[in-house]
Amino acid sequence: MKNKFLFIVLILLFIGWNGKAQTQNKVVINANEGKYTISRHIYGHFSEHLGYGIYGGIWVGEDSPIPNTRGIRKDVVEALKALQIPNLRWPGGCFADEYHWQDGIGPRDQRPKMINTHWGGLVEDNSFGTHEFMDLCEQLGCEPYICGNVGSGTVEEMSKWIEYMTFDGESPMANLRKQNGHPEPWKITFFGVGNENWGCGGDMLAEYYADMYRRYAVYCRNYGQNRLYKIAGGPNASDYNWTETLMKKIGNKMNALSLHYYTVPKNWNDKGSATDFDETEYFITIDKAFFMRELIEKHTAIMDKYDPAKRIALAPDEWGGWYNVEPGTNPGFLYQQNTLRDAILAAVTLDVFNQHCDRVKIANIAQMVNVLQSVILTDKEKMLLTPTYWIYDFYKVHQDATMLPLSVACARYESQGKSIDAVSASASRDKNGKIHISLTNTDPNKSQTVSCELLGAKAKTVSGRILTANKISDHNTFDNPKTVSPKDFKDVKLTGENLSLTLPAKSVIILEIQ
Ligand code: AHR
Numbered sequence: 001m002k003n004k005f006l007f008i009v010l011i012l013l014f015i016g017w018n019g020k021a022q023t024q025n026k027v028v029i030n031a032n033e034g035k036y037t038i039s040r041h042i043y044g045h046f047s048e049h050l051g052y053g054i055y056g057g058i059w060v061g062e063d064s065p066i067p068n069t070r071g072i073r074k075d076v077v078e079a080l081k082a083l084q085i086p087n088l089r090w091p092g093g094c095f096a097d098e099y100h101w102q103d104g105i106g107p108r109d110q111r112p113k114m115i116n117t118h119w120g121g122l123v124e125d126n127s128f129g130t131h132e133f134m135d136l137c138e139q140l141g142c143e144p145y146i147c148g149n150v151g152s153g154t155v156e157e158m159s160k161w162i163e164y165m166t167f168d169g170e171s172p173m174a175n176l177r178k179q180n181g182h183p184e185p186w187k188i189t190f191f192g193v194g195n196e197n198w199g200c201g202g203d204m205l206a207e208y209y210a211d212m213y214r215r216y217a218v219y220c221r222n223y224g225q226n227r228l229y230k231i232a233g234g235p236n237a238s239d240y241n242w243t244e245t246l247m248k249k250i251g252n253k254m255n256a257l258s259l260h261y262y263t264v265p266k267n268w269n270d271k272g273s274a275t276d277f278d279e280t281e282y283f284i285t286i287d288k289a290f291f292m293r294e295l296i297e298k299h300t301a302i303m304d305k306y307d308p309a310k311r312i313a314l315a316p317d318e319w320g321g322w323y324n325v326e327p328g329t330n331p332g333f334l335y336q337q338n339t340l341r342d343a344i345l346a347a348v349t350l351d352v353f354n355q356h357c358d359r360v361k362i363a364n365i366a367q368m369v370n371v372l373q374s375v376i377l378t379d380k381e382k383m384l385l386t387p388t389y390w391i392y393d394f395y396k397v398h399q400d401a402t403m404l405p406l407s408v409a410c411a412r413y414e415s416q417g418k419s420i421d422a423v424s425a426s427a428s429r430d431k432n433g434k435i436h437i438s439l440t441n442t443d444p445n446k447s448q449t450v451s452c453e454l455l456g457a458k459a460k461t462v463s464g465r466i467l468t469a470n471k472i473s474d475h476n477t478f479d480n481p482k483t484v485s486p487k488d489f490k491d492v493k494l495t496g497e498n499l500s501l502t503l504p505a506k507s508v509i510i511l512e513i514q
Helices: 002-022 074-081 094-098 130-140 155-166 172-179 206-218 240-249 279-306 340-355 387-398
Strands: 025-030 044-046 087-090 114-116 122-124 143-148 190-193 229-232 256-263 313-321 364-366 376-379 382-385 406-409 412-415 418-421 423-429 435-441 448-455 462-467 487-489 492-495 498-503 507-513
Touching: 025 423, 025 435, 044 313, 074 130, 074 376, 074 382, 087 130, 087 190, 094 114, 130 143, 130 155, 143 155, 155 172, 155 206, 190 206, 206 240, 240 256, 240 279, 256 279, 279 313, 279 340, 279 412, 279 418, 313 340, 340 387, 340 423, 340 435, 340 507, 387 423, 387 435, 387 462, 387 507, 406 423, 435 448, 435 498, 462 492, 498 507
Parallel strands: 025 448, 044 087, 044 364, 087 143, 143 190, 190 229, 229 256, 256 313, 313 364
Antiparallel strands: 025 406, 114 122, 376 382, 412 418, 423 435, 435 507, 448 498, 462 487, 462 507, 492 498
């Protein structure tokens, strides 16, 4: 009798254990414990004078047969407006530290030309300058994020640019702006004091740049009501010494510290193809994308020592996948295709930013149109939306919402004797009380069953959208622009505080719960 009882207990334990094993992935969301806001500025973009990033991709000029508003493409603006872009970083990148803003104002046919030494050695005619950029931001409804020239520009030049843009009164620069057709000052919040000053922005050592920052920043004045949010040129990926030095020497004289990290599957000489890659290269890419989490946590730990109140933000203002250029294109133009792999890369990165929104308050994917991991590609009058575009479309619901803390116990996607999380997630509650959960299955072969507990949520309905495709290398072309595009996702069950669903292999899902 005793043995029989023991046997039944063992059987029940086995069934229970087995039942748990079937629900491999468990996400627990504390729906009432949100404390931090996911700043909308995490969803920022970046456009540099590089290849067709500006010229052709955004700016076609007023006389172009391509429909435009004051020279700016209508189709591109319309598509970008749907993403609710919060801020746009410009004019570089490396270009910023060679840019002389006074060349880009006044009558276009009288603007001096320059050589774009970084990007293809082409002649830059300066037809897209400060006024055109501000017009673009107004058309997009986003805030400008201007990056100033520390590497080869003077303190005077930088200070005059700020006066030109923001001073509301009588002054040489404000009068010049009025003469050039803009009587009112613009509102500029985000201002970068240099870019990659450890490299193309002057090849400086951390101590030297810290001193340069302090000097330049003094003359970045707040005119009238305008308040600058000053962003220091931050570290290259895992250069923790750079962060330590700047935190120690600059401290609260900066509002944010930038961070640049690109996902390069192979190496800088042969980065790997954007479309022609195998599963091993896919795994390496997503593993490297997850490295953003370690970077944010380690840089944050250093920042916490000097700034425990988290007043200074970490700003990953250049990130994304960087591959070999498309065959036959100018190597200096950084024009690459964009596949489902890029959508997954973007989703896991944005989840990391959402989860660390107490420190990460502004971020910019590189770059918006026709350069690196773009959301839009153009070919003369044609335009297509990339898989990455759809991730920004899915994730825009997190902008300015309250981040909901979550824990993920998930399966591992294994390859090459290594493994990464098979499931990535982030969640938020918006101002109307709706909960949004983003879920990604990084495994290209196996679907994942997810049981998601929504602790404290009074949920009644759930709806969703999914992005997936047949292959991880699938992408949109000008002939087939919808190969990777979103679909409604209905395969999700809500029972009380529990959601259950199956994430198909290599997919990104956004759920809305009311
Ligand atoms: O985004 C392309 C380049 O990458 C930028 O100009 C530079 O800042 C970085 O090295």
